[in-house]
Amino acid sequence: MRKLPAPPAPPTPEDFTSPVHDRTVVARMGALLGVAFTICFLTGILSHLHQYPISWLPIPTGPAWGYRVTQGLHVASGTASVPLLLAKLYAAYPRLFTRPVVGSPVQMLERASIAVLVGSSLMMVSTGIANVAGWYVFGFGFTKVHWAFAWVAIGALAVHIAVKLPAIRDALTPAGVARSKSNGRRGFILGALAVATGAVVLTVGSTIPALDKVSVLRSRRPRNSPLGVPVNRTAAQARISPDLDPATGDDSWQLSVRGTTGERVVTAAELRALPQRTVSLPIACVEGWSADATWQGVRLRDVLDLVGGVGGDVAVRSAEASGTYRESLLPRAYADHPSTLLALRLNGSRLTRDHGFPVRLIAPNRPGVLQTKWVTDLEVRS
Incomplete structure (x- = not known):
């Protein structure tokens, strides 16, 4: 062999x-x-x-x-x-x-x-x-x-x-x-x-x-994105109700606010009646992209003053049906910061559905995933 x-x-x-x-x-x-x-x-x-x-x-x-x-x-x-x-x-x-x-x-x-x-x-x-x-x-x-x-x-x-x-x-x-x-x-x-x-x-x-x-x-290409800011999670992906749409002109949405002195509901008209502020803040994502933007809306601390002021960290909840970032916790220092807004407008235009209509959070030096969109509920945690 x-x-x-x-x-x-x-x-x-x-x-x-x-x-x-x-x-x-x-x-x-x-x-x-x-x-x-x-x-x-x-x-x-x-x-x-x-x-x-x-x-x-x-x-x-x-x-x-x-x-x-x-x-x-x-x-x-x-x-x-x-x-x-x-x-x-x-x-x-x-x-x-x-x-x-x-x-x-x-x-x-x-x-x-x-x-x-x-x-x-x-x-x-x-x-x-x-x-x-x-x-x-x-x-x-x-x-x-x-x-x-x-x-x-x-x-x-x-x-x-x-x-x-x-x-x-x-x-x-x-x-x-x-x-x-x-x-x-x-x-x-x-x-x-x-x-x-x-x-x-x-x-x-x-x-x-x-x-x-x-x-x-x-x-991402911010300059080619809607309103100059990229969208990672659309309203459809977040399963946002079709009723929340600026195209319908429906202002029946409400914001629930709970604070140290009680709870109240803030209507769209009441939110717009509060002093409106404009801030220029970048939005930066964990994925590495960022975009400069001009935001218009109401200071968060002005809204919280309606229920006793900023008495602690603030839980911010979204209209999302589910998801990791349906709720975010905003530390007290951020909640009290003069540039932290409940934004109604972005770069001179009304928020779109994908950008968080009717109202979204924007705060300085904070990840984009925590800049909660479609805000429906605020709760001060003392």
Whole structure:
């Protein structure tokens, strides 16, 4: 019987001869990725605290454009991390063929941290990009899962840095720096950085208007949207009653307000009779897009004065039949802010159904998902 040839031996790290597979390249790509991850993580924490506030850690009401900047940085750093992560994996993957598979405790800790870091990073990056694109194909609550995996990723990153600290230190010595600049390694690092920068430029126009024309992959175009502000969730998607429609001219809608001195119903005519204010506030979405807008309406604190004033945080409820953001909690500092309005008009026009007719909330330095549309109910929680 003819003897079958022996299977080829598995590759070893030495079989990969490209100069890019070098520890100094891996360390420098890791440093760039670490910066992107840290920015993304810190800005993500801030966004999460906006949506799930902690009483002892209040979020400031200013600057008015604060969330626009932090969430823009969040999405930009997350976008940049995609090519940086791929470049680092390419530079480091020969290390996966190191034998023995089960080595020292330090080696096992290194491999475990890599597995957890890569897995959680891919999970966050893929779902984050899908969220920015409005492609909600995952069957779970995005914000809470993203929040949980963020802590897993940053924990794995901290462990990985601790384990690889000697290699990182060597890569940052003069000899390591010189090595990273030789044999095409510098070009690889600069190329990865250029791709990451290009990815950001192609998408960040939704946040930075000056880059709107070159950001062909941006998620939203405010200037081409109804009333100059994009719509993420339409009235039809929110299952808003057809009766709430400015086209019908029906002013029978009412606003229920409960406060420290009781409860009352405010009619459309009464709301319009209160002093009308105009504020210029950007609206910024967790997806990274933002738009400048001029809002006209009644200060929230003026409405709450009808039932005893701003005595605490305010629950703001919508006419939505269901949904995660059917109700939002407005911290007291925001409720009392002079720029926080129950808006009736947007950019000089009456609100449309999709923009929240008959009345919507607008407040400074706050995520767009918490700027509740189709407001029907206010409740002061002391």
